[in-house]
Amino acid sequence: MRSQRFKNRVVAAILTTTSLFAVSSSAVKAADLVVASYGGSFQDGQTEAFFEPYAETSGVKVTGTTGTGYAKVKAMVESGNVIWDVISADGAAYEAEVVDGLLEPIDYSVVQADGIPEEFRKEYGVAYIKFSQNLAWNKDEFPEGLTPAQFFDPEVKARRVMLGLPYYNLEFALMADGVAAEDLYPLDVDRGLAVIDRIKDQLVGFKSSSDIQAFIQQGEVDVALGPNGRLNNAIEAGANWAYGWNGSVVALEYWSVVKGAQNSDEAMKFINFAVQPEQQAELTRQIPYGPTNIEALDLLEPSLAETLPSFPANAALGVVIDSEWWNENLETVKQRWDEYVLQ
Amino acid sequence: MTRIQEMIDWRKACLLAPVTILLLVAFVLPLLYIVPEAFSGDAFKRFLRIFQSPVYTKIIWTTVRISFEATAITLFVSFPLAWLLSRSKGIGALLLGLVVLVPFLTSVLVRTFAWLAILGQKGLVNATLLSLGLISEPLPLLFSETAVVLALVHSAIPMMVFALFSVLRRIDGRILLAAHTLGANPARAWFGMVVPLAIRGIQSGVIIVFLFTMATFIAPAFLGNQRQQMLAQVIQSEIETGANWSLAAALGITLAGVATLIVVALSIFLGIFSRWQNPREATQGDIKHIPPTVDRSVLRNPVKRSEPRFNMSRLWRVVVKYAAPTYIALISTFLLLPLLVLFPVAFSSAEVLVFPPPGFSLRWFEEIVNSPEWIEAAWTSFQIGAATSVLTLTLATLTVLGFGHKFRYRNAAEALMLSPMTVPAVVFALGAYLSFSKVGLVDTKMGIILAHTVLGFPVVYLVAAATFSSIDPGLAKAAASLGANPFRAFNTVTFPLLLPGLSVGALLAMLNSFDESIASIFLSNLSVKTLPRKLWEGIRFNTSPEAAAVSAMLLTATCLIILLGIMVIIKRQKRSSPALQANSESA
Numbered sequence: 001m002r003s004q005r006f007k008n009r010v011v012a013a014i015l016t017t018t019s020l021f022a023v024s025s026s027a028v029k030a031a032d033l034v035v036a037s038y039g040g041s042f043q044d045g046q047t048e049a050f051f052e053p054y055a056e057t058s059g060v061k062v063t064g065t066t067g068t069g070y071a072k073v074k075a076m077v078e079s080g081n082v083i084w085d086v087i088s089a090d091g092a093a094y095e096a097e098v099v100d101g102l103l104e105p106i107d108y109s110v111v112q113a114d115g116i117p118e119e120f121r122k123e124y125g126v127a128y129i130k131f132s133q134n135l136a137w138n139k140d141e142f143p144e145g146l147t148p149a150q151f152f153d154p155e156v157k158a159r160r161v162m163l164g165l166p167y168y169n170l171e172f173a174l175m176a177d178g179v180a181a182e183d184l185y186p187l188d189v190d191r192g193l194a195v196i197d198r199i200k201d202q203l204v205g206f207k208s209s210s211d212i213q214a215f216i217q218q219g220e221v222d223v224a225l226g227p228n229g230r231l232n233n234a235i236e237a238g239a240n241w242a243y244g245w246n247g248s249v250v251a252l253e254y255w256s257v258v259k260g261a262q263n264s265d266e267a268m269k270f271i272n273f274a275v276q277p278e279q280q281a282e283l284t285r286q287i288p289y290g291p292t293n294i295e296a297l298d299l300l301e302p303s304l305a306e307t308l309p310s311f312p313a314n315a316a317l318g319v320v321i322d323s324e325w326w327n328e329n330l331e332t333v334k335q336r337w338d339e340y341v342l343q
Numbered sequence: 344m345t346r347i348q349e350m351i352d353w354r355k356a357c358l359l360a361p362v363t364i365l366l367l368v369a370f371v372l373p374l375l376y377i378v379p380e381a382f383s384g385d386a387f388k389r390f391l392r393i394f395q396s397p398v399y400t401k402i403i404w405t406t407v408r409i410s411f412e413a414t415a416i417t418l419f420v421s422f423p424l425a426w427l428l429s430r431s432k433g434i435g436a437l438l439l440g441l442v443v444l445v446p447f448l449t450s451v452l453v454r455t456f457a458w459l460a461i462l463g464q465k466g467l468v469n470a471t472l473l474s475l476g477l478i479s480e481p482l483p484l485l486f487s488e489t490a491v492v493l494a495l496v497h498s499a500i501p502m503m504v505f506a507l508f509s510v511l512r513r514i515d516g517r518i519l520l521a522a523h524t525l526g527a528n529p530a531r532a533w534f535g536m537v538v539p540l541a542i543r544g545i546q547s548g549v550i551i552v553f554l555f556t557m558a559t560f561i562a563p564a565f566l567g568n569q570r571q572q573m574l575a576q577v578i579q580s581e582i583e584t585g586a587n588w589s590l591a592a593a594l595g596i597t598l599a600g601v602a603t604l605i606v607v608a609l610s611i612f613l614g615i616f617s618r619w620q621n622p623r624e625a626t627q628g629d630i631k632h633i634p635p636t637v638d639r640s641v642l643r644n645p646v647k648r649s650e651p652r653f654n655m656s657r658l659w660r661v662v663v664k665y666a667a668p669t670y671i672a673l674i675s676t677f678l679l680l681p682l683l684v685l686f687p688v689a690f691s692s693a694e695v696l697v698f699p700p701p702g703f704s705l706r707w708f709e710e711i712v713n714s715p716e717w718i719e720a721a722w723t724s725f726q727i728g729a730a731t732s733v734l735t736l737t738l739a740t741l742t743v744l745g746f747g748h749k750f751r752y753r754n755a756a757e758a759l760m761l762s763p764m765t766v767p768a769v770v771f772a773l774g775a776y777l778s779f780s781k782v783g784l785v786d787t788k789m790g791i792i793l794a795h796t797v798l799g800f801p802v803v804y805l806v807a808a809a810t811f812s813s814i815d816p817g818l819a820k821a822a823a824s825l826g827a828n829p830f831r832a833f834n835t836v837t838f839p840l841l842l843p844g845l846s847v848g849a850l851l852a853m854l855n856s857f858d859e860s861i862a863s864i865f866l867s868n869l870s871v872k873t874l875p876r877k878l879w880e881g882i883r884f885n886t887s888p889e890a891a892a893v894s895a896m897l898l899t900a901t902c903l904i905i906l907l908g909i910m911v912i913i914k915r916q917k918r919s920s921p922a923l924q925a926n927s928e929s930a
Contacts, residue, residue: 039884066883071587079780159483205486208884214885218463220463220485237694339398342398342402
């Protein structure tokens with residue numbers, strides 16, 4: 001008797017769970033628009049400035065995800081299993097993706113932004129921010145500040161962190177080693193890697209930009225080479241840090257649509273929304289990356305302008321990345337870089 | 344007669360068919376799928392690249408070295424714990440068992456995250472040492488090989504303890520007394536008696552732990568630095584960045600190959616060193632040789648011998664008296680501290696991982712409860728766990744019945760059924776990813792349920808089989824002779840007796856699926872996010888106390904489920920007849 005009752009209960013439990021499962025699995029709906037970015041405080045800013053307001057005004061569900069990058073986009077297009085619609089791509093990744101034909105052409109009948117200079121409205125992508133990679137240091141450890149040359153000086157003992165990417169890092173290393181900004185390209189990859197090698201054993205690792213911000217805030221590192229916006233947000237969150245513009249490497253970030261995207265029409269509308277002055281200004285308030293839409297600059301508070309890579313005094317100290325050179329050389333340099341990192 | 348035989352075989356085949364199909368489709372096929380992927384295109388060049396380039400050979404070597412370090416330390420640390428556990432009874436045994444069980448059933452991700460909070464520059468260890476004035480600068484503990492090995496040992500201790508425990512508890516404690524009476528010093532008694540008797544447990548523990556450490560990528564990814572990358576980590580990042588599936592597959596085969604080679608070598612090595620591995624009759628020579636020496640020494644110096652023995656045993660007793668409690672305190676701290684650290688961090692008011700927290704607040708819990716993403720992930724994990732649990736349980740019951748009490752090819756068949764335990768998880772996850780993506784099963788609940796069922800099946804089967812073997816086959820026969828058809832006999836006799844074992848198995852399958860990270864990380868993406876997957880992303884992109892709060896909640900849920908399980912067992916033990924009691928104990 002007792003076992004019968006127990007058994008009935010078990011059977012009932014099994015039936016309930018299976019039916020629950022069946023009901024809920026049929027209720028799951030695919031995301032309407034998928035945007036791939038980088039996570040962390042940058043993506044939080046994007047969510048605030050773009051994803052949420054767009055979902056509100058259009059009624060389309062926007063799912064933000066992470067992991068955008070040339071290799072992933074390539075794998076996605078080649079496997080035919082395209083689950084991303086819009087990607088945020090840095091200049092080098094964008095160029096490589098164009099070469100491999102991984103992107104849809106931008107529909108400029110939908111994307112209308114006269115405030116964005118002609119040279120930023122490319123066939124397969126719209127540049128939407130200008131950002132830079134800067135050197136940052138813990139003010140407790142280095143009250144006097146730090147020069148790029150010191151970053152690569154093994155005698156200056158510090159826990160360091162760099163991005164896990166060949167671009168920016170090589171430029172920064174070469175300039176720190178004395179190469180003038182105008183003589184940078186074509187890059188001397190061997191020399192650049194040799195410079196980085198001097199302090200490789202003092203590196204906590206080659207990490208993602210969100211890691212860099214987290215490490216600064218947690219006090220895991222003393223010196224960092226990372227995106228200016230993340231550095232700024234780490235300081236705003238309370239880290240006693242500073243960053244400089246010496247040797248900074250400026251680059252563009254693009255909106256693009258993955259070839260074969262399931263919602264490419266919606267994707268174009270989203271990009272159009274995101275490059276409008278108000279949205280661009282809002283992103284800059286969240287994280288100080290420079291808007292490409294000049295009308296957005298007018299909407300910004302003047303104090304914010306000084307923190308942007310496009311501010312003349314800042315721009316004078318750095319270099320703008322040569323996307324054409326990377327367009328031709330990314331594939332080979334990337335392979336060397338990957339092996340170097342694993343060594 | 345032959346017709347009856349045929350019929351029985353046919354019935355058995357029916358019962359065994361579902362699990363066979365599952366293992367073939369969702370386990371063997373994915374593994375086989377790695378091979379063509381790895382050998383596609385210019386395979387020669389690919390493997391040449393792996394074995395010739397100093398980069399990959401260094402990674403292989405690092406992987407093996409770290410695995411050996413972690414396995415050796417784990418064995419050394421776990422043996423006394425397993426021994427004490429096998430000797431303890433009642434409430435002591437329960438508490439000690441929980442110390443081992445709770446970390447075991449907690450997600451690897453949760454445990455790894457805890458190490459971030461302990462070893463960080465502003466973590467527990469550095470904060471303590473700084474406040475004690477023992478150091479003036481925080482020690483660089485994180486992002487080092489030490490951190491990786493520490494986390495691996497922490498994860499591996501429960502596995503090792505379980506493997507050792509099952510063997511150690513069968514050892515009669517009086518053999519130590521016997522050895523002592525015969526004049527063996529403690530070291531000789533332990534290494535001459537207990538260790539050789541436990542060699543089977545040591546062997547299986549070492550192999551399980553070694554395979555686990557070889558296949559791990561979570562600890563090295565979060566706690567290591569680029570100088571000691573491990574193979575599984577490289578495979579995972581190749582898949583995550585989508586860069587090179589063929590290279591990932593080739594690395595997967597390399598990992599499986601190296602692991603198999605070392606496991607075989609280990610088995611042979613440990614086999615040689617065990618005289619008890621295959622007990623045999625003593626030969627004439629042995630008997631002739633030994634007695635005279637023993638007799639003579641005892642007869643010659645009876646008084647002299649007893650004196651040092653007395654001193655020795657007194658000293659030994661003092662050591663034992665303090666050694667065991669100290670050891671238990673230390674090992675319990677090591678096992679539980681990482682989990683306990685999560686709670687203060689989860690209530691932290693700071694933005695980042697800082698120990699001790701500057702203030703306390705509920706903000707992270709509020710954030711989680713108000714985040715539809717976390718809620719959805721938890722719900723997804725629950726559904727997948729429930730479905731996995733039901734599926735695994737059904738399959739395990741059918742399999743146990745299929746094998747019956749007598750099955751000619753039982754050993755071979757059982758080895759096949761348990762094979763998912765012997766393949767490094769990352770290799771299986773890789774195969775599942777490659778093959779499931781061809782049929783659209785990646786990023787679906789179905790895909791993850793299949794993978795979790797494969798991974799959870801061996802554990803549930805072992806529990807169910809242990810229960811089944813303790814059921815008297817005569818009972819079902821008696822039912823049959825009283826006119827019950829096989830279904831009715833199963834329904835009224837066998838199934839109720841199996842239930843305690845099955846419910847424990849179901850609980851384990853549920854927990855396993857709920858906390859499983861490796862297959863989840865590989866197989867889920869956008870539309871399906873399990874809790875571990877979301878946690879993985881959370882830790883990757885934001886090491887905020889939010890992850891600690893989720894971990895604390897997961898841990899609490901796990902503990903509640905364990906308590907529930909224990910309560911169910913105790914309740915059933917109290918209510919049921921002595922026969923059932925024996926069953927649930929064996930479960």
